[in-house]
Amino acid sequence: MPKRNYKREYKKWGASKRADRAATGRARTKVGLKKGDPREVDHKKPLSKGGSNKRSNLRVVSKTANRKKGKKTTRRK
16 A cells, blocks of 8 residues: 655645635625624635635625535525
8 A cells, every 4th residue: 555645635735725715815805804804705606616706706794604604505586
């Protein structure tokens, strides 16, 4: 059995986390949230499901509401 390369695995994992944080920061800037604001940006269609950081896909919600929604998409009426 080949030996796992933990350094390479961690490097790949870290790169994806940095990209996620950068996308979140860009989204906060687009909707005008300042540092220290307890609210969060919610993607109506999550990035993980092909959503974008376009202003039309973003909304400001409380932290609890965003955590409750998770990766579900927002229903449109």
